[in-house]
Amino acid sequence: MNFKWILFDADETLFHFDAFKGLELMFSRFDVNFTQDDFAEYQLVNKPLWVDYQDGKISAQTLQHTRFKSWAEKLDVTTQTLNSAFLNAMADICQPLPGAKELLDFLKDKVQLGIITNGFTELQQVRLERTGFADHFSTLVISEQVGVAKPDPAIFHHAFEQMGHPDKSDILMVGDNPHSDILGGNNAGISTCWLNAKQETVPDGVKPCYQVNSLSELHSLLAPHIK
Structure with missing residues (x-):
């Protein structure tokens, strides 16, 4: 991990x-x-x-x-x-979810951070700047700009190219949508963590490596393994 x-x-x-x-x-x-x-x-x-x-x-x-x-x-x-x-x-x-700032501040100098979103360009950068998160991320991939959306592996491959093609075993995808985020990560061959705040049942064909109910729980999960 x-x-x-x-x-x-x-x-x-x-x-x-x-x-x-x-x-x-x-x-x-x-x-x-x-x-x-x-x-x-x-x-x-x-x-x-x-x-x-x-x-x-x-x-x-x-x-x-x-x-x-x-x-x-x-x-x-x-x-x-x-x-x-x-x-x-x-x-x-726009407001960050509970635990987002604490988690990102903790991770910022320890790992590389990126965003892959199916949201639209006009919102993303403004939101990152207003929340003070812009400097936390070295990679920002927006489906509108790439021309394909999650769960298509092509958007992940575009991200990997921006990231300098790291080993896939070194990458974790975190998201709330089991179809676009988790199945997308599965299709791209990387580890996934489902932010399952509503504690829903895992859909058929979707295989998250990890599940958490909150970003605070993800923080606790990652903390012992990231120095």
Whole structure:
């Protein structure tokens, strides 16, 4: 367990991602009272789009355009305007998950750290800078820039190239999503740790090497092995 590289997912692994709160703030800036019913309707469109995106069936641009299409027509603005407004709102409400700062501060000078995210470019760097985490990571890989999303092994291979092709046995992938993060890590041939905060059952075909319920638990797991 003596890892030299630890790769993290971003949303719900290092950072809270409260989409309703972000949309509520974003739409308030357009003088719209965005409700839970509106959110449920939005998710009927949004959730299948993310599955298609992760499965490589649609592009990031298609996802961003389609999820806001009906609202763009209602408000007479472009889908790009709404997408940027949403990502700005998400940056404004961003908070690290409990234990994230302590864990990253502990790891910073002991191992190399990276992020592999299916999130969008416009949010990632701003969020890292605002939380003070930007200097912790030597590698930041964003699916929108690479053109493929987790769990596709290609995004991991892109990361390995940025990392200078370390031995795969030296790499640990940490994430909350068993499909994109853990199956993705399995497919790429690296060790994985599932941040399973809701203590869900491991899906068929997914094989995490480790499971933790919190970042504090991960900190305790890693501490004895990282000097």
